[in-house]
Amino acid sequence: MELRQLEAFAAVISTGSVTAAGRLLGRSQPAISRLVQELEQEIGYALFSRNGPRVTPTEQGFLLYEDVAHALQSLQHIRQRASEIAQGSQRPLNLLATPALAAGLVPQALAQMGAEAADSISHIRVRSASPEQVAHGVLTGAAQMGVSSLPLEHRGLQVHWIGRAACVAVLPQGDPLADLEVVPLAALADRRLITMTNPYRLRGRLDDAFAAARPGAQRGKTQFMETNASVNAIAAVRAGLGVSVLEPVTALGLPLQGVVVRPLDTEIPFLFGVVTQQAAPCTPAMDALCQTLTDVAQRLLPGFVLHDARDHAALLEEMLPPGQLPAPAAQESSENHE
Template sequence: MNQDVIDIRLLEAFAAVMSAGSITGAARLLGRSQPVVTRQIQDLEADVGYLLFTRNGPRISPTPKGVLFHAEVERLLMGLKHIRQRANAIGAGALPVLSLAAIPALAAGFVPAALAALERKLLPSQVHVQALSAENVVQSVLSQSVDFGLASLPIQHPGLDMQWVCEVPCVACLAMDHPLAKKKVIRLRDLAGVRLLTMANPYRLRRRVEEALEREGVVPAEVIDTNASLTAIAMAKQSLGIAVVEPVLTSSLPVEGVVTRPLDVSIPFLFAAIAPTGRELTPTVAALNDALRAAVALMPGAKLHSGAAALAEAGDETSEFEKAPS
């Protein structure tokens, strides 16, 4: 880069073009003229030293570097927005803005219930909830752009405090009229020769599912994977296969037309509540932490592990957790 600091107006122009898909649309969003936005994009490209968009007549498309850069810009602009809101709250003597990030299943499954359980006096007027991948939840907590996070394991970083870890067995989701829906327990061997609906990330739940299938000598006929368990459940509803997912959504937001059955083999799903190391929880975050812990404990088969046990066992997030005290 040619300068140490990039003009925030250039970043706003870039983010607007990415959102609108065109210079003209971005100009309308920003209330600026089209030539001004065009010039700002050109200035930003000169500043960072590479093209952010490819041009084909009036059409533009982000370059691969532009897509990567947009993720950083979006995080920065969101952080600046939160800083402004926090500054306003401090000036008004109001509760601090609450910002948290969680993987999609937990953001939809337990965060709303936990927020609803907070005393009115502890709920700020501004609350930000982001549904992100586990990796992005971790990065958001590390950068302290959020106050609190919920992410699936593995998580191992010295900059994080694990408040608690929840371990819960996965379940099978099937269409109500599926031949196996009449069974009270789905055997992993029942998955042989059928289409499996499962998670895509090979380093988290997907790995445990595949290891369990391999131990049982089960080979599904086909696989559809996705980055969200709700999508897998929705596909099960359409009789596309049997979904093996964590039970967060099936416990909190049951889907009509889908039945949930336990598996005969335990496939643990583990997730943790995390906060930045050395940062004391505010009364609101502490109350939210307690409400989340109480909510997740209601899942069938859920085991809660203390933060101390979580830190001690962070090197092996599967078998060793089964030995940890609740």
């Protein structure tokens, strides 16, 4: 395979046409077509279905694109790093965080560091990813630091601290429950709930809390709208599609007009932490950012409790119902998403 072939293939998928890919790469339409055809001949299967001037990626093409896009992005980082080394620049700080923490906590921490951060970190890359991808990115060295929800007990990760804060109710402005200082969890069970999809993280704790709040209630009676990101849930609440119980970082760190955030009468814990690779020492800038993330979380989240990283197993046991604590080997290979 040649780099030009992979670039042409990725450009066609990204833009949706051979002509647009040619404009993007500064090459002619016939040249793009030839490169893609050469790549198809080399790998032995079609990447696109062709219907006149239109092309549609095949299933195999979509599967290959994920790895090609990752490889091209890595190559771009190498080129950029080579240029930075030539100019004597410091290595960029690559940070991975789950969407809630990337939106509600990380920007405020970087803003608090202010000019000091600009002096110590010349280039910062912040990307959002699932908790599993955060752990994998730090373990493989793609990111020097990760901010993620629990569990974080993966071999090779150093957990610096674990934070705990209570989930909150998110209601449309003008909702009768918004007049209460504390919202009863049982009062939300009769409403349409906008909630997270993954049963192995926050969603599982929500289901258990609602079951305890309304013992004897029929399961399946409550209407649900599911999503994979807290910001989507808040937007749905603002649109009047229901109410939600969410982790507090997005609700308080990224407030939206038209919604009201209230504490609950039942504590549903949200736990998260900061991780780095055990084998890689932290730079002073990373240590400063780690401390600033703690400071911002304490200021932002009411009732925030800071735990030592050694409390990880005990916190997991407290979160999970009896008999559901995963074995250590399963924790290390967990592929849970939030």
